[in-house]
Amino acid sequence: MTLPVETWADLVRAGDVRAISRAITAIENHQAAAEELLRRLFRSTGRAYLTGVTGAPGTGKSTLVDRLAAYYRKDQQQVGVIAVDPTSPYTGGAILGDRIRMQSHASDKGMYIRSMATRGFMGGLARATAEVALLLDAAGKEEVLIETVGVGQDEIDIVRLADCVLVVLVPGMGDDIQNMKAGLMEIGDIFVLNKADREGADRLEQQLMAMLALVMPRDGWHPQVVRTVASESKGIEVLGETILKFRKHFEASGERERKHLEHWKRRLLGLLESRLVERVLGGAGGEARLAEMAKDVAERRKDPFTAVNELLRESGVVA
Amino acid sequence: MTLPVETWADLVRAGDVRAISRAITAIENHQAAAEELLRRLFRSTGRAYLTGVTGAPGTGKSTLVDRLAAYYRKDQQQVGVIAVDPTSPYTGGAILGDRIRMQSHASDKGMYIRSMATRGFMGGLARATAEVALLLDAAGKEEVLIETVGVGQDEIDIVRLADCVLVVLVPGMGDDIQNMKAGLMEIGDIFVLNKADREGADRLEQQLMAMLALVMPRDGWHPQVVRTVASESKGIEVLGETILKFRKHFEASGERERKHLEHWKRRLLGLLESRLVERVLGGAGGEARLAEMAKDVAERRKDPFTAVNELLRESGVVA
Numbered sequence: 001m002t003l004p005v006e007t008w009a010d011l012v013r014a015g016d017v018r019a020i021s022r023a024i025t026a027i028e029n030h031q032a033a034a035e036e037l038l039r040r041l042f043r044s045t046g047r048a049y050l051t052g053v054t055g056a057p058g059t060g061k062s063t064l065v066d067r068l069a070a071y072y073r074k075d076q077q078q079v080g081v082i083a084v085d086p087t088s089p090y091t092g093g094a095i096l097g098d099r100i101r102m103q104s105h106a107s108d109k110g111m112y113i114r115s116m117a118t119r120g121f122m123g124g125l126a127r128a129t130a131e132v133a134l135l136l137d138a139a140g141k142e143e144v145l146i147e148t149v150g151v152g153q154d155e156i157d158i159v160r161l162a163d164c165v166l167v168v169l170v171p172g173m174g175d176d177i178q179n180m181k182a183g184l185m186e187i188g189d190i191f192v193l194n195k196a197d198r199e200g201a202d203r204l205e206q207q208l209m210a211m212l213a214l215v216m217p218r219d220g221w222h223p224q225v226v227r228t229v230a231s232e233s234k235g236i237e238v239l240g241e242t243i244l245k246f247r248k249h250f251e252a253s254g255e256r257e258r259k260h261l262e263h264w265k266r267r268l269l270g271l272l273e274s275r276l277v278e279r280v281l282g283g284a285g286g287e288a289r290l291a292e293m294a295k296d297v298a299e300r301r302k303d304p305f306t307a308v309n310e311l312l313r314e315s316g317v318v319a
Numbered sequence: 320m321t322l323p324v325e326t327w328a329d330l331v332r333a334g335d336v337r338a339i340s341r342a343i344t345a346i347e348n349h350q351a352a353a354e355e356l357l358r359r360l361f362r363s364t365g366r367a368y369l370t371g372v373t374g375a376p377g378t379g380k381s382t383l384v385d386r387l388a389a390y391y392r393k394d395q396q397q398v399g400v401i402a403v404d405p406t407s408p409y410t411g412g413a414i415l416g417d418r419i420r421m422q423s424h425a426s427d428k429g430m431y432i433r434s435m436a437t438r439g440f441m442g443g444l445a446r447a448t449a450e451v452a453l454l455l456d457a458a459g460k461e462e463v464l465i466e467t468v469g470v471g472q473d474e475i476d477i478v479r480l481a482d483c484v485l486v487v488l489v490p491g492m493g494d495d496i497q498n499m500k501a502g503l504m505e506i507g508d509i510f511v512l513n514k515a516d517r518e519g520a521d522r523l524e525q526q527l528m529a530m531l532a533l534v535m536p537r538d539g540w541h542p543q544v545v546r547t548v549a550s551e552s553k554g555i556e557v558l559g560e561t562i563l564k565f566r567k568h569f570e571a572s573g574e575r576e577r578k579h580l581e582h583w584k585r586r587l588l589g590l591l592e593s594r595l596v597e598r599v600l601g602g603a604g605g606e607a608r609l610a611e612m613a614k615d616v617a618e619r620r621k622d623p624f625t626a627v628n629e630l631l632r633e634s635g636v637v638a
Contacts, residue, residue: 035624042622056375172491257617264613264623269596271627276595276636277588294583298576303361304583305354308590317595317636 005033009040015078015139017112024114027131038131041138048080048137051243052162053147054187059168060194064230065147071240072143073110080141081113084129084148084158112141126157127270133161159187161263163256164246166239168192169208171200188223190242196227196235219255221246280315289314324352328359334397334458336431343433346450357450360457367399367456370562371481372466373506378487379513383549384466390559391462392429399460400432403448403467403477431455445476446589452480478506480582482575483565485558487511488527490519507542508565511558515546538574540565599634608633 003011003019011019026034051068055061062083069079116128129146136144148158159165167188191212193205205225212223226242228235250256281290293311296302322330322338330338345353370387374380381402388398435447448465455463467477478484486507510531512524524544531542545561547554569575600609612630615621 039622039624043619046619260617261610261613264616265609267623268609268613268616268627268630269600271623272599272630273592273596275627275631276599277592280591280595281588290584290587291580294580294587297583297587298579300362300365303358304586304590305358308587308594311587311591312594 005036005040008033008037009138012037012041012135012139013044015109017109020112020135020139021114023135024116024132027128027135028116034131038134041135045134045137048133048141048144049164049247050133050144050146050162052159052165053145053168053192054149054159054165055168055170055192055194057149059170060230061147061149061168064166064168064192064194064228064236065145067230067233067236068239069111069113069143069145070233071236073108076110077142078140079111080133080136080139080144081111082129082132082136082144082146083113083115084125084146085115112136112139126161127267127274129158130161130267156187157266160266163250163259164243165189166192166243168194169204170195171198171204189221189246190239191223191225192239193225193227194230197229197232201227219250219253221249221253221255276317279317280311324355324359327352327356328457331356331360331454331458332363334428336428339431339454339458340433342454343435343451346447346454347435353450357453360454364453364456367452367460367463368483368566369452369463369465369481371478371484372464372487373468373478373484374487374489374511374513376468378489379549380466380468380487383485383487383511383513383547383555384464386549386552386555387559388430388432388462388464389552390555392427395429396461397459398430399452399455399458399463400430401448401451401455401463401465402432402434403444403465404434431458431460445480446586446593448477449480449586475506476585479585482569482578483562484508485511485562487513488523489514490517490523508540509558509561510542510544512544512546513549515554516548516551520546538569538572540568540572540574595636598636599630 008019008023012023023034023037026037053061053065053068065081065083069081072079114132116125116132133144133146146158146162165187167190169191170193191208193201193208195201205227208225212225217223224242224246226235226239228239230236281287289311293302293307297304297307327338327342331342342353342356345356372380372384372387384400384402388400391398433451435444435451452463452465465477465481484506486509488510489512510527512520512527514520524546527544531544536542543561543565545554545558547558549555600606608630612621612626616623616626
């Protein structure tokens with residue numbers, strides 16, 4: 001079925017699940033239609049509140065996100081969940097987990113859940129995630145939860161999309177909180193001490209508080225620590241209230257605006273990059289020419305800088 | 320002191336520590352001189368063997384890398400260590416650890432150690448790491464160890480540089496090996512079960528073997544598991560021998576050549592991207608224009624796709 005883009009956009013705005021799912025697939029596959037759709041939907045965006053949830057594998061992020069989603073649903077809010085897994089670029093692992101998670105919310109039309117994994121080296125998972133968040137925003141999801149594994153730059157880029165960032169920790173991971181990298185400490189607005197009924201929770205909280213005391217408050221906000229046992233739904237309400245408190249603080253201070261500006265600078269830059277590369281290599285034979293150059297370089301017949309200059313000259317794209 | 324690039328290149332080739340350190344700083348800061356230098360050094364590269372070491376925080380990677388470096392030094396090999404920390408984009412944390420690590424090898428001229436962290440959003444840590452690896456290669460380092468935290472796409476990009484990838488695990492991290500993400504399983508050539516004297520090591524090894532049995536051997540190589548207690552230098556010799564075994568297997572099969580080709584394709588693409596963006600935004604006022612566009616987009620006066628098209632048209636770069 002070919003759907004006129006305007007109709008498709010209307011269906012997305014109305015929260016139609018099939019239209020949303022098709023749009024996400026189009027985004028993941030870099031289809032031209034996705035851009036056309038997002039262009040039309042863009043003015044309907046800007047209302048969703050984006051909460052990023054990150055932490056090492058095994059911290060119970062998925063359960064936490066599910067419980068937080070349920071908390072918002074109880075309040076009649078429309079919820080979108082994007083579970084990003086930058087670590088499975090090769091397998092369909094994320095998709096399986098997705099299906100299992102979908103089942104428990106299958107009957108709830110106010111909730112949309114989708115997993116994403118990396119595809120292709122010209123893709124860019126952070127970009128796709130950002131576009132899906134825009135889409136869910138246009139579809140009327142008021143709370144969008146973006147869940148991602150980990151500690152890398154890619155995850156940092158992903159959670160940077162969010163208005164509020166939760167970093168999830170559990171007692172007994174690794175030897176010491178010293179192992180928690182500076183990057184995570186710096187991006188966290190709220191630290192969730194999950195599995196807080198476990199041994200070592202008090203010690204972890206003390207260490208965390210000691211470290212947070214050293215972090216400069218951003219715009220008057222001191223990162224807070226919330227204890228949860230997500231598997232038993234404990235602490236979720238306090239967490240929800242802390243997020244709201246952060247949101248109110250943030251909106252009053254103008255920090256949110258500044259963050260959005262930074263966000264759009266990065267986004268435009270990324271879009272610019274992929275546009276330009278497409279023009280140089282997107283034509284027939286572009287891929288083959290790149291491979292040929294790579295061979296020359298790998299065999300040290302040419303240095304990489306000279307190779308790129310030649311590609312640019314040949315393409316005629318650069319004046 | 321201004322140094323003619325040719326002299327600088329000669330000093331790097333001779334392994335001069337000051338010349339190498341200055342070159343790395345130039346690479347990190349995207350100085351034009353770095354490119355000029357690497358262009359000249361490129362034909363002296365291609366001899367180093369690159370071993371990537373990755374794993375979650377707390378697995379003892381740094382200690383393992385130090386012991387492996389010492390193992391190669393005992394064999395009179397020249398060693399370079401690049402410790403990449405994509406998780407501290409904001410702090411000087413990596414640098415401190417660097418200084419501490421340098422001290423224990425300060426008197427050894429056959430060993431060069433350097434930490435790197437992310438700088439700037441136009442940077443690209445994987446690119447800088449790759450360039451530093453080239454530099455150390457030209458400087459005569461026969462074994463280059465690239466250590467990186469983690470599980471994200473950025474780390475995967477970094478370890479993909481390597482000829483051989485070690486994934487480090489320890490017993491008792493998280494609940495289960497299921498938490499180890501598919502991406503790491505797929506990139507590992509050798510799995511190092513570190514802190515193997517801890518409780519749970521046997522169970523972890525069994526789980527790991529069961530999972531690896533499901534992974535398709537790449538080019539006849541079945542990923543291997545090596546048990547170590549790096550802090551007591553246990554298992555390092557077996558690890559070194561396993562790396563050598565992999566290297567011999569890999570070189571005989573032609574897989575190394577294929578991997579290098581893929582590597583250079585990615586590198587050329589990245590270089591192309593940054594070149595193009597520089598031409599669009601590198602001029603006076605480019606940054607300000609980007610900020611202006613970002614503001615229009617953030618305030619929904621313009622959609623991001625239209626904004627980028629306007630930037631391209633204005634720049635005159637694209638015909």
